[in-house]
Amino acid sequence: MSYHSHTLNSVSHTHIIGRTDPITGDTIKENDSIVFCLVCQSCFLEESWNYMNNRHCEQIQTLNFVPLPPPQLIAKKKEQKLIAELKDSMINPLPALILPFVFGFISYYIAESDKSGAVLIGTTIGLCLGVFIGWLSKTQVIKEFTGHKSTSFSIYESYMEIENVKFYWNEIEQINFKRTMLVEFDDRYGTKKASSHYPSLEIYLNNGEFLERELPTTNYPKIKPFLFGLAWASQFTSIFFYTEHEKEYGLVQSFDRNYKGTIKIGVPTQLAYNPEEN
Numbered sequence: 001m002s003y004h005s006h007t008l009n010s011v012s013h014t015h016i017i018g019r020t021d022p023i024t025g026d027t028i029k030e031n032d033s034i035v036f037c038l039v040c041q042s043c044f045l046e047e048s049w050n051y052m053n054n055r056h057c058e059q060i061q062t063l064n065f066v067p068l069p070p071p072q073l074i075a076k077k078k079e080q081k082l083i084a085e086l087k088d089s090m091i092n093p094l095p096a097l098i099l100p101f102v103f104g105f106i107s108y109y110i111a112e113s114d115k116s117g118a119v120l121i122g123t124t125i126g127l128c129l130g131v132f133i134g135w136l137s138k139t140q141v142i143k144e145f146t147g148h149k150s151t152s153f154s155i156y157e158s159y160m161e162i163e164n165v166k167f168y169w170n171e172i173e174q175i176n177f178k179r180t181m182l183v184e185f186d187d188r189y190g191t192k193k194a195s196s197h198y199p200s201l202e203i204y205l206n207n208g209e210f211l212e213r214e215l216p217t218t219n220y221p222k223i224k225p226f227l228f229g230l231a232w233a234s235q236f237t238s239i240f241f242y243t244e245h246e247k248e249y250g251l252v253q254s255f256d257r258n259y260k261g262t263i264k265i266g267v268p269t270q271l272a273y274n275p276e277e278n
Contacts, residue, residue: 003054003062005033005046015069016043023048036063080156084229088151088216151216153201155229160203162213167203169236176202177230179218181244181272194272196245199223220248227251234261242266246273 008017010030019028021044028034028045035049036042039057054060154161159168160175179199185192196218203211217223227248230239234255239262241252249268256263 002060003035003049004064005035006066007031007033008066013066016066019043021045021048023051036067038062041067080158083155083157083232084226085155086153086215086217086223086226151213153213153215153226155226155233160233162201162203162211167205169233171205171207172203172237173206174204174238174240175230175233176204176240177227177242178202179243179245179248181270181274183270183272194274196274199243220245223248224251227255231255231259231261231263234259234263236261238262238264240264240266242268244268244270244272246271 006013008028008030010017013030016034017028017030020026021028022042023044024047026045028043033046035044035046037044037056038061039059041063042056044052044056049056049062151163152161159166160172161167177199178201180197181194182197183192183194198218199215201213201215203213205211215223215226227241230241231252233239241255241263242265243249243252249271252263252265256265
């Protein structure tokens with residue numbers, strides 16, 4: 001026999017079993033004897049190979065092994081691109097006040113016995129304590145202990161994430177951004193002072209659910225990149241802006257001109273701005 005014949009089994013040749021013989025049209029089964037053309041690696045029943053006078057692709061050579069199955073291509077999970085983010089870096093100040101108060105009592109008792117030593121020790125304690133509290137206030141454990149709930153808002157290519165919960169764009173019907181300003185008048189001096197309430201985000205879902213979250217800061221420069229992210233998201237869902245912040249209102253008006261998405265802008269009842277907050 002001038003060619004290589006292979007007997008199929010259900011353990012090693014499942015990728016061959018079930019194919020169709022090109023000559024007879026029969027389904028290739030377990031225990032069938034088959035031949036592979038060396039050039040094109042087409043699979044034939046041995047009877048079909050003999051019928052073709054042991055020739056294919058104008059030659060007579062065959063494979064001396066059964067080809068392995070082609071490797072399966074596994075699509076890599078696409079990493080979501082972060083468009084904009086707004087995180088809460090604040091902490092409840094109460095624990096930070098308790099420790100200095102305790103050390104104050106310690107310094108007081110030291111001062112009764114040695115005033116010069118108390119100054120040195122008190123200064124050292126104060127510096128160390130400031131560094132320690134600054135580091136401690138940033139840890140998640142302390143935030144949880146003090147009951148301070150960290151709030152983060154992230155806008156990605158496919159979804160918005162709030163407090164580690166993902167809301168995909170096709171789940172969101174509309175997002176509302178709202179900021180109101182408090183303007184106080186001083187009748188004695190005829191002056192007014194403006195301050196901002198914390199902006200809020202309202203999310204209306206297609207299933208009828210609704211959630212509202214307060215943003216972690218009133219600082220306009222910090223919120224500004226997040227507003228650009230919301231404008232970017234208008235290509236997927238409706239975005240409504242209402243702000244009484246004078247500079248912010250000018251920004252969102254530019255969104256309506258420069259973005260092709262669904263952007264709505266409410267007319268503010270007042271416009272104010274406090275440079276000290278920004």
